[in-house]
Amino acid sequence: MSEPVRVLIVDDHQIVRQGIRAVLEDEDFEIVGEAGSGDEAVALLAGRSSADVPDVVLMDLVMPGLPAIEAIRRIRQASPSTQVLVLTTFLEDRQVQEALAAGAIGFLLKDVLKSDLARAIRGARQGRPWLHPEAQRLLMQRVTSRPVPPPHETLTPRERTVLELIGRGCSNKQIAAELHLSEGTVKGYTSLIFDKLGVADRTQAALYAVRNGLVPESER
Amino acid sequence: MSEPVRVLIVDDHQIVRQGIRAVLEDEDFEIVGEAGSGDEAVALLAGRSSADVPDVVLMDLVMPGLPAIEAIRRIRQASPSTQVLVLTTFLEDRQVQEALAAGAIGFLLKDVLKSDLARAIRGARQGRPWLHPEAQRLLMQRVTSRPVPPPHETLTPRERTVLELIGRGCSNKQIAAELHLSEGTVKGYTSLIFDKLGVADRTQAALYAVRNGLVPESER
DNA sequence: GTCCCCCTCTCCCTGACGGGCGAGGGGGAA
DNA sequence: TTCCCCCTCGCCCGTCAGGGAGAGGGGGAC
Numbered sequence: 001m002s003e004p005v006r007v008l009i010v011d012d013h014q015i016v017r018q019g020i021r022a023v024l025e026d027e028d029f030e031i032v033g034e035a036g037s038g039d040e041a042v043a044l045l046a047g048r049s050s051a052d053v054p055d056v057v058l059m060d061l062v063m064p065g066l067p068a069i070e071a072i073r074r075i076r077q078a079s080p081s082t083q084v085l086v087l088t089t090f091l092e093d094r095q096v097q098e099a100l101a102a103g104a105i106g107f108l109l110k111d112v113l114k115s116d117l118a119r120a121i122r123g124a125r126q127g128r129p130w131l132h133p134e135a136q137r138l139l140m141q142r143v144t145s146r147p148v149p150p151p152h153e154t155l156t157p158r159e160r161t162v163l164e165l166i167g168r169g170c171s172n173k174q175i176a177a178e179l180h181l182s183e184g185t186v187k188g189y190t191s192l193i194f195d196k197l198g199v200a201d202r203t204q205a206a207l208y209a210v211r212n213g214l215v216p217e218s219e220r
Numbered sequence: 221m222s223e224p225v226r227v228l229i230v231d232d233h234q235i236v237r238q239g240i241r242a243v244l245e246d247e248d249f250e251i252v253g254e255a256g257s258g259d260e261a262v263a264l265l266a267g268r269s270s271a272d273v274p275d276v277v278l279m280d281l282v283m284p285g286l287p288a289i290e291a292i293r294r295i296r297q298a299s300p301s302t303q304v305l306v307l308t309t310f311l312e313d314r315q316v317q318e319a320l321a322a323g324a325i326g327f328l329l330k331d332v333l334k335s336d337l338a339r340a341i342r343g344a345r346q347g348r349p350w351l352h353p354e355a356q357r358l359l360m361q362r363v364t365s366r367p368v369p370p371p372h373e374t375l376t377p378r379e380r381t382v383l384e385l386i387g388r389g390c391s392n393k394q395i396a397a398e399l400h401l402s403e404g405t406v407k408g409y410t411s412l413i414f415d416k417l418g419v420a421d422r423t424q425a426a427l428y429a430v431r432n433g434l435v436p437e438s439e440r
Numbered sequence: 441g442t443c444c445c446c447c448t449c450t451c452c453c454t455g456a457c458g459g460g461c462g463a464g465g466g467g468g469a470a
Numbered sequence: 471t472t473c474c475c476c477c478t479c480g481c482c483c484g485t486c487a488g489g490g491a492g493a494g495g496g497g498g499a500c
Contacts, residue, residue, distance in 0.1 A: 111388060113388075113390070113394065113398060114397075114398055115394070115397060115398070156445085156446060156447085157446090158446075158447065158448095166423070167427070168331065168333075168427075169419070169420075169421075169423050169424035169427050170333070171420070171421070171486075171487090172486075172487070172488095173486085174333065174335070177334075177335060178333060178334055178335070181447095181448075181449090182448075182449060182450085183486095184448090184449060184450060184451085185447080185448055185449060185450095187486095187487075187488070187489095188447095188448080188449085189447095190487080190488075191487095191488060191489065191490090194488080199389070200389075200391070200488095201389075201391070201456090201487075201488080202423050202487075202488090203386070203389050203422050203423045203426045204389035206423045206426060206427055207387070207388075207389050207426055207427075207430065210427065210430060210431075211430075376475085376476060376477085377476090378476075378477065378478095379476095391456075391457090392456075392457075393456085401477095401478075401479090402478075402479060402480085404478090404479060404480060404481085405477080405478055405479060405480095407457075407458070407459095408477095408478080408479080408480095409477095410457085410458075411458060411459065411460090414458080420458095421457075421458075421486090422457075422458090441500100442499100442500085443498100443499085443500085444497100444498090444499085444500105445496100445497090445498085445499100446495105446496085446497085446498100447494105447495085447496080447497105448493100448494085448495085448496105449492105449493080449494085449495105450491105450492085450493085451490105451491090451492090452489105452490090452491095453488105453489085453490090454487100454488090454489085455486105455487085455488085455489105456485105456486080456487070456488090457484105457485080457486070457487080458483100458484090458485080458486090459482100459483090459484090459485100460481100460482085460483090461480100461481085461482090462479105462480085462481090463478100463479080463480080464477105464478085464479085464480105465476105465477085465478085466475100466476085466477080466478105467474100467475090467476085467477105468473100468474090468475085468476100469472100469473085469474085469475100470471100470472085470473080470474100
């Protein structure tokens with residue numbers, strides 16, 4: 001971690017590139033270039049000596065011209081020491097699969113926090129993968145060729161009910177009153193729920209609940 | 221509050237009626253009847269002596285037959301001591317206006333907590349109105365005939381940014397790191413935000429943010 | 441009958457959260 | 471200039487949230 005990681009940003013939107021650049025320059029990263037398309041990225045790599053090559057390429061998947069997947073493949077072929085991190089907006093089963101098959105080391109969504117992005121990039125240089133949790137689930141599904149249930153399906157009915165209340169913004173006390181439980185019992189459930197969903201606190205659980213449609217329409 | 225409030229439930233879905241009944245019987249309410257339509261409700265009221273009339277009618281707006289607004293009007297006319305609380309799924313400007321004009325004392329959404337529903341009903345018997353916050357805003361708009369900005373429009377840019385992070389499930393510490401602020405400063409913002417939005421805590425603020433589209437699409 | 445899961449509860453401890461207050465600096469508006 | 475809003479920070483204090491461990495009862499599965 002002595003010298004800054006050299007990063008190449010590939011995204012077809014100039015504003016996005018600028019945003020990522022600003023974020024990364026804030027930390028200790030060296031932006032060695034930007035590209036607006038896969039072709040451009042590949043060309044940029046081709047014109048560099050092996051000592052001058054980026055450590056990590058941050059790449060969006062949705063771009064005109066050369067398909068991003070193909071770009072990943074060529075980049076990895078031309079410069080095996082360069083790692084590719086996919087940084088995109090949506091997460092789809094096939095895309096994850098293809099990107100990793102093409103040689104990407106990680107798959108992030110643009111909702112990533114600066115701190116996590118930094119960790120992912122530093123890790124990528126060391127060859128450490130970084131996958132969005134949902135991408136991990138999809139991968140697991142592929143590998144085992146069995147459906148891996150989304151975390152909330154492992155909730156018991158009671159936990160599910162409590163999660164619904166959390167998703168409506170209730171405090172533990174309110175939930176306890178609503179369900180005629182002791183507050184301690186509710187706390188017990190919340191802990192189990194956070195654990196199962198892989199979230200850190202009730203706010204994240206609430207967001208998870210609404211995103212996954214676990215809060216009835218009329219209750220929002 | 222000595223004797224139980226006498227309640228009539230009006231909703232075209234039997235399941236909903238049952239749900240409300242279960243909730244209310246759990247507390248100290250007396251369900252004096254159910255009706256599946258406005259006509260039925262009006263007829264039910266007509267067949268009762270004034271001593272036998274419900275204190276509060278809980279009524280959905282979306283029902284076949286006699287328009288709910290008209291039903292409210294007739295109920296209020298036939299039995300002025302009976303208060304009508306609208307309990308519906310959606311909230312629309314015109315409906316609020318019309319329901320109140322027809323004599324309703326309150327306007328609730330079905331997302332209401334048991335405890336609040338109970339308070340609204342008890343209050344209604346005393347002639348105390350109960351309006352969903354958004355209904356209050358719409359009303360205010362009508363009365364002043366000036367647009368009343370939704371609460372989040374009064375946020376400063378910085379507060380808005382902090383709310384976005386809250387809407388992504390960040391803790392105060394994470395927000396501080398993300399924005400290069402002290403945790404104390406972030407706490408200050410969160411308090412102001414909760415105050416402006418009229419919410420109790422960060423979970424409710426996060427839910428508010430996503431519901432009102434304050435968290436960028438790609439950040440969810 | 442036994443086992444295991446689910447539901448419920450309790451106690452304790454730490455840290456995070458949220459309210460209230462004050463305070464300084466910067467910039468725009470009157 | 472003066473005033474006010476915004477941004478930033480600090481401190482105190484009470485409450486809430488979350489982790490951990492343990493424990494009892496009920497009911498279904500085997």
